[in-house]
Amino acid sequence: MAMFAVLLLLAAPLLPPAAAQRPPGCRRQCGNVTVPYPFGIGARCHRAEGRGFRLECDDTRRPPRLTVAGYGHEVVAISLASAEATVLLNASRACYDRASGSGRVLGRREYPMALNGSAFLFSSMKSKFVAIGCPDLAYFVDDGGYYVTGCMSVCRPSERALPGSCRGDDGCCQSNIPLGLASYRPHLRSFGRRQQQQGGTFLANSTGCAYAFMVDAWWFWYAGSHFNRTGDFAVPVVLDWAIRGAGAGASCAAVRENATAYACRSAHSVCLDSTNGPGYVCNCSSGYEGNPYVLGGCIDVDECARHDLYPCYGVCTNTPGSYLCTCPKGWSGNSTVQDGCHQQDKFTLALKAVTGVSIGVFMVILACFWAHLSLQKRRMLRAKQRFFEQNGGLLLQQHLGSLASSGVAFKIFSEEEIKKATGNFDEARVLGRGGNGVVYRGVLPGAGGSTTVAIKRSRVADEKQLKEFSKEMLILSQINHRNVVKLLGCCLEVEVPMLVYEYVPNGSLHRYIHGGGGKSEAPLPPGERLRVAAESAHALAYMHSSASPPILHGDVKSANILLDGELTAKVSDFGASRLAPADEAQVATLVQGTCGYLDPEYLLTCQLTCKSDVYSFAVVLLELLTGRKAFCPDGPEEDDTSLAFSFVTAVQGGRHREIMDGNVREELGDEVIDDAAELVIRCLSLTGEERPTMMEVADKIERLRSCACRNATV
Structure with missing residues (x-):
């Protein structure tokens, strides 16, 4: 427990001196945890509005223990910049009788956490619900007893392990939590344990105990395979806090005019609506740092003293909210880069006279343009700031x-x-x-x-x-x-x-298959083509299955698969990518993609899905196997314009081997060619539900590679 707190404190951002300002006589520290206002230890030392800002410090513990008054949650870190707090939560545990095979519960301890009515909500971006042990089902409900989310954890045999971690079949599962969550009551339930005597499907590697807990996602990811806890243990959980006041009314627009209730007290502070639940948070303006919740808390950043963040190789002058960097007198150039200032040439007397006359002639013209240029510059700066805020x-x-x-x-x-x-x-x-x-x-x-x-x-x-x-x-x-x-x-x-x-140096897979681009690369051998296909399929499967939330590429094609110096495939160009929609009502207003690769179902419904990427990847696999382009409008026959259509027609006529690249067919063999053709036909189905997932496609290509290698050694 103490080690967790030390690691979290080392990772917490340091607060500037202004953050220490608070009412006289109030404590600023509890053990190693700094307590910035609006939080406070004891009465009258915290912001009175709402609950959760009052903290208590138990000095009888070693080290001292900081908790939220009225709730008892132990606090190990507080951040003003990100409006987050990290607390410790005991992991829930259930242990079972494995010796008799009855699956009888030997002991169960489930630890809830309630935040109702406080300034805190569980962070949906930085916290996850995790279950460890197998086979087990873990879930949690809210304060009304209604189901929120959960996951199922089983163990595959080690010899059949799949890539990735905490997928649900490796003794660990995880699920995201929604926005606005204020209560958490976990439940652990076993399934399939009574099948042990019959060698049940779920009990190949069953565990004696199962655990479930809410946890900081990045902390758990860092722990990774080293996470091996038993007995009672606690994990860190990230909470979002805000000035929530009277619920939905506590927004920047609602409270900015109320000087007594407005929490952003510093003169150089800005108000931002909370991204998790009602309420708002305060930040210091650009060029300032400190505590925006106290008068004078945001102080000017001395950029000249921070050369690593604000490089200046000339004369640096700090200004309110910014700084000036100029070359020394007698020098000119770009003072923000090393060796950017150059000594000016010495003028002769005649040259100085000519220069003075020229300056005099042009002074009036420059004066006329000065106001115009200044106005344009201000407009440009405002436009940049507007675009910056508009783009998030x-x-x-x-x-x-x-x-x-x-x-x-x-x-x-x-x-x-x-x-x-x-x-x-x-x-x-x-x-x-x-x-x-x-x-x-x-x-x-x-x-x-x-x-x-x-x-x-x-x-x-x-x-x-x-x-x-x-x-x-x-x-x-x-x-x-x-x-x-x-x-x-x-x-x-x-x-x-x-x-x-x-930067990926070797260009696109399209150039290696079809040539062009000003270089003459050697064609990829058939075995290497299957390797590139398998690597690309695993990348897409990762984005579909392991990313949170899932990511849809939207424009899978050979031109968007790059090859590095070792000819390893790297999927690129997420210009058409989308996060997987939360519901089926989210439909695209504009279909994007490339002719020859577009999913027909996507064209009809305007709804991009994971199966749309499967269809497009099948066309890339056809390019690798046939050496033909996905779309060729100048083909000798009308059917030749679309590679996918030509292949489906060939399969229906039993001619699919004929359109394969000769070298590919000779090296891989007819059996692998036939299996690959069957996989492509499934992926090119006009109905998305009939297509396999990208994970299934990746596994199938790996098996084809293994079969091709065996054929090559015979």
Whole structure:
């Protein structure tokens, strides 16, 4: 327990000195936990509105124990910047009689947690419900006894283990929790244990005890395979807090005019509506830091003293909310980059005279344009700020600290940084063009040397997409799969956000199959083609099954599968991607995709699903097996325009082997070719429900690879 608290305190963000301001005589510390206002220890030291801001410190414990008054929950960290608090929750446990095979319960302890009426709600983004043990069913209900969510955990034999962790078949399962959750009452139930004598399906590797708990998702992910607890133990849970006041009425718009109730007390603070439940939180304005809940709490950031965050290689002058960086007298150039300032040439007397006359002649003209240029500059700055807020920049900024502490390297770039990295979008740096925009090769400076990246400059985005952009960026930035191109950051100061990805040097799979692009790559051997197909299928299966929430690609094609220096496949270009809709009523207003790969059912219903990606991937697999393009409008016959249609027609006529690439057919053998054709036909079904999942497709391709290897050794 003490070790958990130490780790959490090391990860918590440090508060600036202004955050320590509070009514005189109030404690600021309980053990190693700093307590910033509006929280307080004891009476009259906290914000009086609502419950949950009053804390109690038990100094008789070692170390001292900080709890929420009236609730008893132990607090181990409080963050003003992200409006979060971390508390400890005891894991629920149930143990069973395995010796007799009866499945009789030997002991059960279930620990609920209630937050009703307080300033806290469970964080739906950072906390998950987890169950460990098998075979078991775990779920929890709210304060009314109604089911909220749950999951089932079983154990597959180790020799049949599937990739990934905590999937539900490896002795661990997890599920997301909804917004606005204020109470948690867990239940653990066993199933199938009485089948032990008959060798039941679920009892191959049964455990004596099962556990269920709400937990900080990033903490549990970091624990990973090292998480091996028994007996009684506690885990950290992330709670969102806000100034909630009188329920739904406690919003920025409702309380800003009420000076006595308004919580944002500092002169340089801003109000943000809570993203979880009613209420609002306060942040310091850009260029300021500290505690926005107290008078004078937000103080100016001295950018000149923070050279690592605000580089200046000239004369740095701090200003309220910002700073100025200029070259020294007698020098000129860009003072924000190393060696950017250059000493000016010494003028001769005659040259000075000519320069003075020229300046005098042009002074009037410059004066006339000065007001116009100043106005344009102010408009440009306002436009950048408007685009930044419109694209969800404030929400992303609020979570950058927690992402960094979790090991996620994600950055918000300025428009100037992107222009500099791409040479002001130089045409010579274009890597590719698609329906969603243009991709440039960029070079970003860094402490360890420059880094080559790929920068996606999108053309258009509808208003609905922009509203969800920041939430989708938070999820996409956390995807960590060896066969998915990593999202490194974004630029929000423009009308349509620009995305920064890792650079993949060997170009697209389309170029390796069909040629083009100014290079002559050697064709991929048949065995390598199946490997690339398997890696791409596993990447899509990961996005469908393991990402939370699931992610739909929406434009799967060979041009969007890149190959790195080792010819490892990496799925890219999420320009058409969508988070899986929460309900079937969410239908696209504009169908996006590429001819030859589009799911016919998607065209009819305008509803993108996981099975739409399955259909498009089947066309990519056909490209690998046949060497033909997905869509060829100049084909000799009408049927040749669509590869998918031509293949279905060939299968119906028993001619599917004839259209396969000769080298592929010779090396893989007819048996593998026939099995691959059967898989493609299932994936190309006009009805999405009849198609397999991407996980099933990936498993089938792995079996085809194994069969092909055996044939090659015979």
